[in-house]
Amino acid sequence: MIDFSELGLPEDHLHFATDAHSADVCTFELPDGSKLQAKQELRTGAGLGTGAVQWQSGTALAQALLDSSDLERLVASKRVLELGCGCAALPATISAIKGAASVVATDVAKLIPLVLANLREYGQTPGLSDANKHALASTLEARPLDWTSEEEVRSLTADARGFDLVLCADCVDESEALLLALADVISASLAPSGVALVASGARSQRLMALFLTALRRVGLDTTELAPSLRPLPAAEAAERARHNDATRFFAVTWPDADGARAARAARAVGEIGSPRAVGEIGSPRAVGEIGSPRAVGEIGSPRAVGVPGTASALRRLDHAAVASAAAVGTQSATAASPVAADVISEEISDVISEEMAAMWGDESHIAALLAANGGRGYDVVVACDVIYKQVEEVLIALAATQQRLMLSPGGVCMLAYEFRGEFFDDVAYFDAANERFEVTPLSLGEYEGDLKDPSDEESRWLYTYTHK
Ligand SMILES: C[S@@+](CC[C@H](N)C(=O)[O-])C[C@H]1O[C@@H](n2cnc3c(N)ncnc32)[C@H](O)[C@@H]1O
Structure with missing residues (x-):
């Protein structure tokens, strides 16, 4: 002293x-x-x-x-x-x-x-x-x-x-x-x-x-x-x-900045994502309720839901994050997808509290989702493989819905995205998201499934969004 x-x-x-x-x-x-x-x-x-x-x-x-x-x-x-x-x-x-x-x-x-x-x-x-x-x-x-x-x-x-x-x-x-x-x-x-x-x-x-x-x-x-x-x-x-x-x-x-990014995203989910405080946008049922038939077929099909992007996004995170993030997958999604089911253990599926409709941009759905979480925003909002051949208004509504559902300040949205060609269609979403959020991208590398396009390199990404 x-x-x-x-x-x-x-x-x-x-x-x-x-x-x-x-x-x-x-x-x-x-x-x-x-x-x-x-x-x-x-x-x-x-x-x-x-x-x-x-x-x-x-x-x-x-x-x-x-x-x-x-x-x-x-x-x-x-x-x-x-x-x-x-x-x-x-x-x-x-x-x-x-x-x-x-x-x-x-x-x-x-x-x-x-x-x-x-x-x-x-x-x-x-x-x-x-x-x-x-x-x-x-x-x-x-x-x-x-x-x-x-x-x-x-x-x-x-x-x-x-x-x-x-x-x-x-x-x-x-x-x-x-x-x-x-x-x-x-x-x-x-x-x-x-x-x-x-x-x-x-x-x-x-x-x-x-x-x-x-x-x-x-x-x-x-x-x-x-x-x-x-x-x-x-x-x-x-x-x-x-x-x-x-x-x-x-x-x-x-x-290793990439490793640190993954660990940070994992911590954000692992620490603040209590199961109840997590919502998913774009679960099959939600998509089924809001999408055109084509959108349902493409986005809500088992293949699209059990996306390699989702599974590898979760795998890249540590176990705590997987536990919390997986808790946001609806049971129907996990049942439909052997890939997702693979990363979701039985004990985790117990904590899935409810499924609710979430039409992007629909104020009454947003209000109901917030009410279900005690009137506050969600610590973590997860959206996996929800952007594909959607019209511009739907994509903007998606970004706006994420923003409304995320706890402010401090909420995080994790979006697993796979580029499937025709990026042009998807750009409206990224414009809307970049306008609203700070983004930390984590490359998940190239798609390795049956549909692999040899020209794809970094086609899969996990974007972590936080409020500006
Ligand atoms: C030697 S002083 C240095 C202060 C200042 N950085 C400087 O260079 O003049 C150490 C500082 O550490 C802070 N500190 C000690 N224990 C702390 C704790 N548990 N949490 C936060 N700050 C702490 C003290 O209050 C003090 O301001």
Whole structure:
């Protein structure tokens, strides 16, 4: 812990009190020539733990984000999360100024009022340009996130896209148990192609080594970076690890973005898809009720329902996801399809609660489906192989129905799609979906059944949609 008395300042008025900051004012020269100041008068509070003061690595990470032009692409238009932001949230603040689409600064709940007060103060720095004031006001928010609170972690990571950039400065010197929780939070929040930048202070080399191990255990890759945030050659990294006097930076990434995407989709289903909270659009009965005879024949036939796309989509997910996702298949669909039945065990079929009509775009059906789920949207909506030779209005109604049925915010729709030629017909759906949702595509590879067209390569996809 910091010895506040050494600093000769009243305890509720301390800032940069730690292993670095001797300066009274920490000034960031911003790209547009204006300045942002975090002063010693930065509001702090007693009894708020280590987050009550600004630490060296937070400032160093903020400065690195500001200086490194290589990092533009990591920040600009991205979704950014800072973990354990402390009272000053400097890396989050600089990310907002560097053009992030959204920035969430997080720490334990008791710190959040202080964080908010400081963020407001940054916005009032004399001479700060209007553009930067606007960037701070429009993109930056502060939210409570205790790494050990399942509920807070789940709520923050409910958006299946994850965060493109996760920032974490000086957070590894608390306790070993917390390191494991922090590694889990990074894994739960980091988007498949995202990067977490972790900065660690001089005091915490041993814990940092444990933390790197914890990150690898949850499947993440770690690379040590130079202060310019470029990768550090291995020999230099080893040398740095021997010194106890410098901030160290690490990039944390998923080794396999596609695998991470599948795992994320699986988690979205496995964690939030309680059987009752799942609805399927386009089960055979629903299709039978809404479609033209031809549409029923093509879409609702056993072959089309037991789609290879569905089965392999489910197979690509882990077992928990299969359990939940399979629960949305209607019994008639599974009975009709040996392929689907194959992935749906008996115990799972018990949880299928009911079948209901769902004419896409029909408000009374949508209202009944929502009412059946206690008046709220569904956590997961699944639609498999429902797009084929439909007219434009039907496809738009399908996208609109997905949007209405998905819990907002946080709902996910998974759509298994197989391209069967004549993409033109299907385009209306994708236009309507892209307008409404953020999409994460997962290639399921080529169709391998009897109807295989040798020219097809990536003809099957699992699209995971989340609200914009
Ligand atoms: C050494 S401070 C670093 C603060 C800030 N990143 C900086 O560089 O100034 C460690 C931070 O981790 C936060 N922290 C500790 N345990 C936490 C937990 N369980 N959940 C979330 N944050 C936690 C503390 O509140 C504190 O803000």
